[in-house]
Amino acid sequence: METFLQVTNLAKRYPIKGEKNKELSIFENVNFEIKKGEFVCIIGHSGCGKSTILNNLAGLDLPSDSSIAMEGNRFDKPSLERGVIFQNHSLLPWLTAFENVFMAIQCKHKNMIKQEVGIKTKYFLKLVGLEASMHKKPSELSGGMKQRVGIARAFAIEPKLLLMDEPFGALDALTRGNIQDQLLEICEKTRQTTFMITHDIDEAILLSDRILLMSNGPEARVAECVAIDIPKPRKRSEIVKHPSYYKIRNHLVDFLVNKSGAIRNQLQEGLISDANFPLQIDSTQL
């Protein structure tokens, strides 16, 4: 598979207030690539800059240093080719679910006639199982339903790259499970290239082809890249039986609990080198 998105030496630094010429580095030297059709998750503790990376990929925020190239082209502003699902759904509250999706499709297909846009809107709302309540305002929908409208809106513009910032963070466990299953199904169907932030290890294993692990900030790194070799299509109830599942899971937990905090010091003391990051890991090594 060809490389679709290439991120090289991404870094974000903020000036420190009151101190001239000094900058606080959020993350440095972040390198990874995403292939077409791949589902990549990124996990790390709060404050390591996951959301900033995602905003950089979306073009909503500019990195201090980098080259990000999508299909070989660099960009510096948001585009319809990169859909974003925000953490807090970000639906426009004065529009109904239908109108929210409708507007997005109109932005993508500027010359499409309204009837056709309407048909497309219904198709995508049906995809997330919301055809029954599509004429309700977001305030009349439950948290899970709102997030599903957000998913429908993002898929509706048929982006080349889908970016998701902890899309299920605010949902209860049961709802989250349902929507994960739905997302799994849609991604299976559409072969959507996706980059997702999550805090949930099980969610990451269920959905992704590869998981990027970030060390703690400031000066965070993408330290490891773990390949998930559990065959797709996956089912929540069955993946736990796969021999790699617990090996991978334990490795992720071990990284987040024991290793992620120490990496910055190890780098400073020269015990490890930036050149090695990210370490490529798959279940045969575990």
Add this chain to the structure above:
Amino acid sequence: MTEKNKSILLSIALLILFIVLGEIITGDGDRSKANMTEYEILMGMDEKQAHVPGPIEVIKLGIKELSHPFYDNGPNDKGIGTQLFYSIIRVLAGFILAVIVALPIGFLIGMSPLFYKALQPYIQILKPVSPLAWMPLALFVIKDSIMSSIFVIFICSIWPMLINTAFGVMSVKSDWLNVARTLEMNSFQKAFKIILPASLPTIFTGLRISMGISWLVIVAAEMLVGGTGIGYYVWNEWNNLDLTSVVFSIIMIGMIGMLLDSFIAYLSRFFNYNE
């Protein structure tokens, strides 16, 4: 009994209490004729004295006035409806002019921090000026009393609209603006599909405040410029020492003010949203 019914009942009870108390406190202005000389009676001293009217007197006048609200017997004797109509038209004219000016400028100020900072000192200085202070200048420049009172309404209602519009535009959630950016909206689409609907509830709050102030100010303005309108009517009846009409018009001013306010509140319902 529901909470609503209880409150209605209490309101009615208070009204009755108020009428009874009012009747007890106020006199009827009668003077005893017994000790008057014929000369005094001839001079009209047996007629009723000016007095604060009791509620029943006001109600009687109210029924009389409201059954012919639009009569016109020359400049000094017009029906209450005619007078109120003039005032409402002036308020609406000034108010609509203010909307036309304030909303675009407010939008601009809200969108651009540069304009916001540049215009801030002027707004802060002009806002606390009593609208009536503009009156001499307006009369001199415009040379027309009716247009001057419309200008006064315009100048007093522009500030709440301006400030609320700017504030509403400034406080549009960055998430929604990010949605606009990821959908590659141009500035025009962003303004009309995201920023305007997002700030409309705040804008309407400004409109409501402005409408309230306009209605307060028109009475005072018409007292100054005279001619027609409810403010002129009140002052004219004071000059006639007809306090019953004064009290009646106070009540009418209050009622129309309430109607104007609920009209804007009703309109705003169509643009409000819950998050």
